[in-house]
Amino acid sequence: MSFNTFGHLLRVTTFGESHGPAIGCVVDGCPPGIPLTEADIQPYLDKRRPGQSRFTTQRQEPDTVRILSGVFADEASGAQVTTGTPIALLIDNVDQRSKDYSAIRDSYRPGHAGYAYDVKYGLHDYRGGGRASARETAMRVAAGAIARKIVPGLNVRGALIQMGEHEIDRAAWDWAEVDNNPFFCPDAKAAALYADYLDGVRKSGSSVGAIIEVVAEGVPAGLGAPVYAKLDGDLAGAIMGINAVKGVEIGAGFGAATLSGEDNADEMRMGNDGKARFLSNNAGGVLGGISTGQPVVVRFAVKPTSSILTPRKTVDRYGRETDVVTKGRHDPCVGIRAVPIGEAMVACVIADHYLRQRGQVGASPRWPFSPPT
Ligand SMILES: Cc1cc2nc3c(=O)[nH]c(=O)nc-3n(C[C@H](O)[C@H](O)[C@H](O)COP(=O)(O)O)c2cc1C
Numbered sequence: 001m002s003f004n005t006f007g008h009l010l011r012v013t014t015f016g017e018s019h020g021p022a023i024g025c026v027v028d029g030c031p032p033g034i035p036l037t038e039a040d041i042q043p044y045l046d047k048r049r050p051g052q053s054r055f056t057t058q059r060q061e062p063d064t065v066r067i068l069s070g071v072f073a074d075e076a077s078g079a080q081v082t083t084g085t086p087i088a089l090l091i092d093n094v095d096q097r098s099k100d101y102s103a104i105r106d107s108y109r110p111g112h113a114g115y116a117y118d119v120k121y122g123l124h125d126y127r128g129g130g131r132a133s134a135r136e137t138a139m140r141v142a143a144g145a146i147a148r149k150i151v152p153g154l155n156v157r158g159a160l161i162q163m164g165e166h167e168i169d170r171a172a173w174d175w176a177e178v179d180n181n182p183f184f185c186p187d188a189k190a191a192a193l194y195a196d197y198l199d200g201v202r203k204s205g206s207s208v209g210a211i212i213e214v215v216a217e218g219v220p221a222g223l224g225a226p227v228y229a230k231l232d233g234d235l236a237g238a239i240m241g242i243n244a245v246k247g248v249e250i251g252a253g254f255g256a257a258t259l260s261g262e263d264n265a266d267e268m269r270m271g272n273d274g275k276a277r278f279l280s281n282n283a284g285g286v287l288g289g290i291s292t293g294q295p296v297v298v299r300f301a302v303k304p305t306s307s308i309l310t311p312r313k314t315v316d317r318y319g320r321e322t323d324v325v326t327k328g329r330h331d332p333c334v335g336i337r338a339v340p341i342g343e344a345m346v347a348c349v350i351a352d353h354y355l356r357q358r359g360q361v362g363a364s365p366r367w368p369f370s371p372p373t
Helices: 038-048 098-104 114-121 134-150 175-180 188-203 231-240 253-258 338-360
Strands: 011-016 022-028 065-067 071-073 080-082 087-092 155-163 210-217 245-250 268-270 276-278 296-302 312-315 321-324
Touching (some): 011 134, 022 134, 087 134, 155 175, 155 338, 231 245, 231 338, 245 253, 296 338
Antiparallel strands (some): 011 022, 022 087, 071 080, 155 210
């Protein structure tokens, strides 16, 4: 099961399974001299951590991260900084319950990865899905915390903007509200509705999907490259690589198809500071695969959790038809915990492109140019 690495100059490799002793990652390519301690990483892991409300899985994992390498604390200054060598991070798994999964050892959960893994590899780890488990995404979140520190002034924030059929009211969007409810929802009224709605879904043993929006501010203009290293292409790939994601949009996304050319084009003016200003952001901060300096806006759809209590028709490893019911602990809406994961993947892609930009172009040309005389 190879291909566990992503990124070019900032390369992240994750390892570990849902029910193994630990999960971890190696972040290679982080520049030296960046202040970094566990305290810089832990808050992001705490956002993704399971068991924090009745709306997420009751698996109790403290997700305490340890930095094993790649940092150095100078006794003189007392400050711990990155050395530029690989940063290895480790999180112990402490709350595995393999017996929860014995009923689905041989029968595939429709919507989960077991069948595809068996067809390809001849084996699948039925205990929480092994490598297909979203437990792996904790390490993406940890890597994302490092990525955020690489790009000066970068601010990446995510929010859940739709649960099932219930969209937020975008006019009521308040970033401060995101940390006030268990859904990372920016609309207080919608969050109150989600609480009742998801209680119903959870009690009935079912599950529901969600849409998440991630906005990256402070992205320097010029990240990304034509053709095969487009920033939006790499963002879409990274987000699609998150478990249960079935769709990604940049800026106006699928909605752009319904706009006229006049409405879709982001008109431009010059600001008082001598920099170009866009009058709208349908492009989502990316033109020609290259960042414009506008906020980068990524939206993604997460499918309903496949672990549900209602019996579903399936087949087993031996080609026999049967029914399957998933017991054990599950998120009724995995889209909630996907918020910090989406933020992390966006941060990693932007940091990778930031280093690539520095490598190829160095200091960007000074725009606007002087007109020819
Ligand atoms: C935060 C998070 C938690 C998840 N927890 C579960 C879960 O408890 N049960 C489940 O069936 N799927 C869960 N998933 C989704 C599966 O990992 C995913 O559907 C499965 O690996 C198949 O891959 P695919 O949906 O990307 O095709 C979770 C996904 C995320 C993002």
